[in-house]
Amino acid sequence: MSELRAAALASKAWPFEEARKLVKRFEKKAPEKGYVLFETGYGPSGLPHIGTFGEVARTTMVRRAFEAISDIPTRLLCFSDDMDGLRKAPTNVPNREMLEEDLNLPLTRVRDPFGTHPSFGAHNNARLRAFLDDFGFDYEFASSTDYYREGRFDAALLQILERFDKVMEVMLPSLRAERQATYSPFLPVSPKTGHVLQVPTLERNVEKGTIVYEEPDGERVEIPVTGGACKLQWKPDWAMRWMALGVDYEMHGKDLIPSAALGLKICKAVGGPAPELYGYELFLDGEGQKISKSKGNGLSIEEWLAYASPESLSLFMFQKPKTAKRLHWDVIPKTVEEYHQHLRAYPDQELSGQVSNPAWHIHHGRPPADDMVVGFPLLLNLASVSGAEDREVLWGFIRRYAPEAAPETHPGLDAAVGRAVAYYHDKVKPSKVFREADARERAALADLAARLRGWEGEADAAELQNLVFEIGKGHGFEPLRDWFKALYEVLLGASQGPRFGGFVALYGVTETADLIDRALAGELLAAA
Template identity: 65%
Template sequence: MADPEQRGLAQSAKAWPFEEARRLQERFANKAPDKGYVLFETGYGPSGLPHIGTFGEVVRTTMVRRAFGLLSDLPTRLFAFSDDMDGLRKVPDNVPNPDLLRPHLGKPLTAVPDPFGTHDSFGAHNNARLRAFLDRFGFDYEFQSATDCYRSGRFDQTLMTVLQRYDEVMAVMLPSLGAERQATYSPFLPISPSTGRVLQVPITHRDVDAGTIVFQDEDGRTVEQPVTGGHCKLQWKCDWAMRWVALGVDYEMAGKDLIDSVRLSGQIARILGAVPPEGFNYELFLDDSGQKISKSRGNGLSVEDWLAYAPPESLSLFMYQQPRRAKRLYFDVIPRAVDEYLTFLEKYPNEAPAARLENPAWHIHGDNTPAADVPLTFGVLLNLVGVAHAETKDVLWGFISRYAPGTTPDNAPALDRLAGYAVRYYQDIIKPKQNPRAPTDVERAALEDLVATLEALPPGADATAIQNAIYEIGKRHPFAQLRDWFKAMYEVLFGQSEGPRMGSFIVLFGVAETIALVRDALTRE
């Protein structure tokens, strides 16, 4: 049970997961639904591997669930639902043995052989990848398979309701379709008894009492077949609504591209006698050029890409921030996300209880928010990698141990991991684009002043004193703005337009070493 004071503060917290959780709370007025718990759901199409959108949807839903748990004592569950009854539409480009799949196009994914040879079907293989993917991040969820739900009879009662209210469902769907699609559309997609494929064919007759539909099979025969027991599935908007009703889903979010689908599925859910789930529509990601990310174009950043260069919590933070705004998702956003995460983590222990609930660290970790034990920013480490020509994190530790005596990889594992990320990120992302330039005359004079200032520093000068001295240099020279002085240092010394807090960097790298770095830059023509 939540602490009463913390629960009271949550009622007025402005963070978006609390806003969502309060809407969900109003749905029940603290009275549990008939099924005994509040159900959150996320969906997954297992025709491909889990991707960054899958992660984003599960982590954001988990944040709302965590906020709801602070507001209410009602039990909650999270279903990760796999639409593995969908027919295989095309052979993916990234699988082995593609010829194995081609004869099975159109069949449910759980009836298609596994090209990897590790599972009973392609759907089962990708479902296993989904579970491993979610387990990797420690998500608390229950896996659900559409195939299991259809074949076990779990959906039967609701499927019968769809059959009974067929005309009402059609009245919702037909206006959303083109003329050609309207001519053949049916909510029911029978599974062909002759080929095993998911068929998009007209339904010529319905028998509500018998619970059957009649259609023409691929071999030309007229077939009467039950709508229950896995003999058919539903078109996806109807399927989504049916699932909400059959499982009793209370909360599910979706991308902005599905706003119309959410609306139509909500109407169908009401026709089936249920209230659609709460939820919201999040914005989609853009690439570095501001174009929508597309799996087919390959212009996105994968979870694996991100985790090669940064801790998973930084990705969770990126997902938390401004979910209703389209954000650029590319390699250059990673360092800022890491340092913002470290900043929020550092602030958390000293914040008032109300402020903690607004801190993204709480929404990432809950009340188990870890202590911040990283005394250096990711940005500082990246620049250190460059100037120290480090190809392994062991080189960085030579500087780190001098900056923070007594700190070792064993007693500062988070810092050690961050050092490893920094080496990889610099070598793979920054170094190929790095291009230090020669200083202008104004910049040259200021850099010479920097050398003289550093040489005159008293032994043991701290980062603040050095930073203040650097500010004064910028004021003494004719820069239009003080930030132009810092930008000049970053471009001349590091070959990039942004960089670290120079006082901290110089203490870490060393005064003598920095003087040598500046002198070397001054020789650049």
Template identity: 60%
Template sequence: MSESQTAPVSDLPRAWPFEEARKLADHVAQRDTASAGGDARPALLETGYGPSGLPHIGTFGEVARTSWVRQAYTALTGRPSRLLAFSDDMDALRKVPDNVPQREMLEKFIGQPLSRVPDPFGTHDSFAAHNNARLRAFLDGFGFEYEFASSTDYYTSGRFDAALKRVLEVHDEILAVILPTLGPDRRATYSPVLPLHPRTGEVMQVKMDAIDPVAGTVRWTDPASGEVFETPVTGGHAKMQWKADWAMRWYALGVDYEMSGKDLIDSVRLSGRICKILGGTAPAGLTYELFLDDKGQKISKSKGNGLSVEEWLRYAPPESLGQFMFNQPQRAKRLYFDVIPKTADDYLAHAEKACTQQAQNPTGAELRANPAWFILKGQVGPQACSPVPFGMLLNLASVANADTPEVLWGFIRRYDAAVSPETHPMLACLVKHAVAYYADFVRPAKTFRAPTDMERAALADLAECLRGYEGDAPDAAALQNLVFEVGKRHGFEPLRAWFGCLYEVLLGQKEGPRFGGFVALYGVGETIALIDAALLRDRQD
């Protein structure tokens, strides 16, 4: 599709994946124009993975975000695309991870390609094969559509041979780009080519004594023995240093799009220059911000100061994790337990809105700008929604001291007898997560405070108003208005101070739900009893 055939910028849905899709479409259009006779290849989007460790939350984020760009590209252009999940499993093992068995055994294989390191878990042919299998199971579990690629397979099969010979042809030009970025010691031995030792199999970081582009070989000296070797760069006998490897891969495969973290800005720029030297064009891409922990520090896998995918999914559904990744990828965000409830409710609000937008215009820009449209892969529907927000469930769990989902379902069924786990699967999922989150975070942190004289009078007034409330089926909006009126009548200014009182005195926490909705779900009589108990507790104290 040519530049003139893509949608005008003003017509794009206002969502960042569509902005990225336009960049991708422009890149593909330029590629097509530059190719003699045109280039009808599908757009190739790539994500990279280092299999020295298990997949983590950053892996999810990069694949999810790239998938959303791909979804937007399809909607924008109608053209085919591919997503390649590339594993750098020919990289050398630099250090032994802390979270694996047989660490002493692995120490013996430092410097070996990951695909030649034995699997410490004893389930696969190599450590890389084990982690690659975990990666694929991880991505499959989230329903991502992708093609898996192994660096070892691509090197050994000859897939990169032509590109590797091209590297030798422009070896000195690549050095001229990279050497100024290195320190004196590293500069003295650097080569973009890393031969594999023919006897030990180690990935050698040594200076090249000679380059032969015609023969496709490099000559180098083993610093330990002084022995000289001549190694072909083809057929898996050598690999590339990672920045040059990245550029070579873009060139060899014709990658059109790849995003990366803010910490790799300089590397992206450098690899782009090398790709141009090779004769290719660097892909379009997005630079995303990094995650921060609860203290605002950069998350580190080695420090373990973040939040894992498994931990997130204990406390909220995967759609909420998708929502977290969708929100402002170019802005640093705290990735810690306390962001989960709000993120879950943000997703639910978007999902509910998406159902309305779908009914009004299933191909409209408003729907396609909705995060839920991306998170649900376009499969918007009531099955993805919940009649009760997650925050409300947490507060219900808190006052009911719910230690099982059935405790919450007792209140929910009384609130609406037509609701069940079968009719509302998302609600069933949220109930399970709410019980877990309450047990681990809410219950240990509950701290009730005594009301002031002003608050005591207002609470007593609210209890009396609720005793006079009429209606068989509690109306959340009417109850919310009632709570508002009591706050106004007692002079709370601003009114959020009144709601802060309700949360801190009655629920033992700093924040809470729309209180009228909470009363409707928990029960009018139960709420009166909650207020009476709080006032009695205060008198006893």
């Protein structure tokens, strides 16, 4: 056994814990299809979003963890449910009236309101693929419409038809009484209108592979369940897909736990294989409320990437997927800094520590060297006190602090500088609130300014931090965090900030003394 495999098998990182479930699944017999199939689902009635990224990123983490401890090949299938009928026209598209006219048609027959693709489903599928490609995911795309029409689901659909009553026994208890009266797992695609119909199944013919239903105009129609003439309601459809494709692993949000449980029961009732499942928690907004696409109270992936790297977003997805987390502006700086902390720690860790480091899972075992000689929170505060309008202002300070750094040699730092300037202007500057110092704080700040003006030698961040500690203790701050809170609120207009010694070293010793003088003179409060 290789050293990496031994370390991975012992790791407590959640992707390895999930991967070990799959190893156990195949410890007696390898999959007959020759590979382990991971699947993610996508509903193309809307555009890809941050939840789409999270599901594919997390699934990929488990896939790579499995590959580190097993020699069985793997595939990742991103499956689009594009044969679903459009039940409601989204509000965030042009030509919405066109979609209103196409309600109940399969998404791959709904006209594209953007006018760029043969259908609305094709448009959103293209957006999904471009989205996943931009992030470099290794996946295969699958279209529900294609799979139904090409007969890839035919055998499984005939199994569902044969076990129709068993499937109904699973589904009916989960429905309201009025829905029970009309429910059928099969949704005929009307030969007359092309609509995906939610109508009762009146007759079944297992030998012929057909069902009989009634059109809205009263005509009784017999139609095959195969070849794309019917599709399944989405919960039976999910289970059917697991069985037809031999899906071995799939993730889902907490809101789909009841649906996943029904899917497992359907697999058992029909006699087909079921995958290993993993339910993750949902995101919360800044007030701790569940994020709703209709309310728009969340953070979009475009908004995250305006201020932080894709790798930092991957870290956010890696951290505690079973815990509901706030997805709001203020988590971005913290997550960016934590990502770089993990990168910096990686080279000095033993292999056992490396495979548990999020950087291993974000970069599939090959994390890059970190070039952030200045942390992201420091960049934000530097942008704040300097009023930086562009990245060159910050680079002026950085070159003095770290002469070896330059945009050409430190591209990661340069990208972070640009994002810090954008974050400061969009999210920090509008909410800065300065206050006056009280008597004790004024005395301590004046003392700090005087000591800084008398500073001799290099601007060492650790020694400057010790000086700040010493002054806080000398002026009776207990606990000391009240002293640092005063520094941030009086000098930076924020309730929290970076290690102050590091800030002084970067901004400049004399410049910090001047900043304190301006604060004590009331200039910062007046300017705000």
